[in-house]
Amino acid sequence: ETGVTQTPRHLVMGMTNKKSLKCEQHLGHNAMYWYKQSAKKPLELMFVYNFKEQTENNSVPSRFSPECPNSSHLFLHLHTLQPEDSALYLCASSQDLGNYGYTFGSGTRLTVV
């Protein structure tokens, strides 16, 4: 375990479903991130939160909705996804923005059918 825990590890959902991904860290980090990892593509930054405030939305479609109730928890709410959204979704945290000592979770493998 890295200190960043993601649940579930695997998720299969239909295009009309609504589901949520959860990320939790108790490292005392103030910044949290959502990344998307697709096959044969670089990691893509989706959202950045600093002290539970969103500081970055990297032109992510509105069918992805992040939520950060506190500095330790981060959610990614999913609705009406497309098959091309199937990917590994990684959560990461760092002590602060600009501190690149990211700690990644193991990810949620999402399959949209």
Add this chain to the structure above:
Amino acid sequence: GESVGLHLPTLSVQEGDNSIINCAYSNSASDYFIWYKQESGKGPQFIIDIRSNMDKRQGQRVTVLLNKTVKHLSLQIAATQPGDSAVYFCAESRGAGSYQLTFGKGTKLSVIP
């Protein structure tokens, strides 16, 4: 556009040999670089970093070399072990004031016993 990339998608080495993984970047303003290791089923794990005011940095069995003239970064792994089998990513910070990392696609290292 500006990007971080890798010269080879796969690399196979004999156990005990040294491995060299390469990365090219195009943003001359990048001032910080990181190498990550991602094992199957896990998130990326920080290996070693280097700032643009350095040419070389050594860790335990790993060395990162930075050539700013040709915008090239390499990761050298000494005495490669089966546990080193993974995908290796380089990432760059876009310079002062940026807290985003740009990741390369990754090189898959396979160690032959």
